[in-house]
Amino acid sequence: MAKEKEQKQPLPPVAEWAPALALSWLVPGGGHLLLKRTGRGLLLMAAITSMFVCGLMMRGAMFQPESGDLLTTLINTGGFIGDVASGILYLLSQMLGYNQPDVAGAVHDYGTKFLVTAGLLNILAMVDAFDIAVRRKD
Amino acid sequence: MPKMTLSHFEASMLFSLFTSVVLGVVTKRNDRDRLHYGIYTFVCFFAALFGLGWLMYFGHG
Numbered sequence: 001m002a003k004e005k006e007q008k009q010p011l012p013p014v015a016e017w018a019p020a021l022a023l024s025w026l027v028p029g030g031g032h033l034l035l036k037r038t039g040r041g042l043l044l045m046a047a048i049t050s051m052f053v054c055g056l057m058m059r060g061a062m063f064q065p066e067s068g069d070l071l072t073t074l075i076n077t078g079g080f081i082g083d084v085a086s087g088i089l090y091l092l093s094q095m096l097g098y099n100q101p102d103v104a105g106a107v108h109d110y111g112t113k114f115l116v117t118a119g120l121l122n123i124l125a126m127v128d129a130f131d132i133a134v135r136r137k138d
Numbered sequence: 139m140p141k142m143t144l145s146h147f148e149a150s151m152l153f154s155l156f157t158s159v160v161l162g163v164v165t166k167r168n169d170r171d172r173l174h175y176g177i178y179t180f181v182c183f184f185a186a187l188f189g190l191g192w193l194m195y196f197g198h199g
Contacts, residue, residue, distance in 0.1 A: 040163050043159055043163050044159075044160060044163055044164075046159075047155075047156045047159040047160050047163075048156070048160065050156060051152075051153075051156040051157075054142065054152060054156075056139055057139055057140060057141060057142035058141075058142050058143075058144065058149070059141060106146060106149075107142075107143055107144060107149070110144070110146075110149040110153075113153070114149075114152075114153065117153070117156075117157065118156075121156070121157065121160040124160060124161070124164045125160065125163075125164060127164070128163070128164040137167060138167060138168075
């Protein structure tokens with residue numbers, strides 16, 4: 001019986017969830033707004049955008065994919081994915097020429113982590129928007 | 139863009155706040171649970187921050 005409940009329902013057509021997922025990546029909280037979850041969308045937008053802007057104001061560095069030893073590749077590629085996951089915030093910062101070198105210092109380091117974490121939190125928001133769009137969640 | 143200089147404590151608090159908001163919003167299924175989980179996560183961050191802070195203080199001797 002429990003298995004019956006857990007049985008996965010078929011995924012709705014891509015056209016039903018792809019716009020919400022794409023908008024969720026591009027604009028943090030945008031997917032929720034599109035799906036008429038205004039309160040949650042605004043909260044996500046405020047939290048993720050504030051985190052990213054704080055990261056910029058702390059002069060955090062953006063990651064670029066680098067090859068080398070395994071750890072370097074993992075850290076830089078993972079960091080790059082985290083940065084890019086912020087969507088328009090990342091794109092705008094690159095378009096406007098934000099180019100902070102990775103320098104020593106606690107505040108810079110916090111800034112770098114804020115920038116990456118903003119992207120990772122946006123990935124959580126994207127997953128949530130997807131779940132709402134496919135009706136796994138209200 | 140203005141530069142922001144924060145202490146470790148201030149930066150950690152900001153980090154905890156933003157992360158707790160997002161975790162609260164995306165994790166639970168109703169608003170009451172979301173609020174509770176957000177507060178719970180924030181308190182956990184806060185406790186870990188103080189716990190690790192004291193641990194490092196005593197570890198340094």
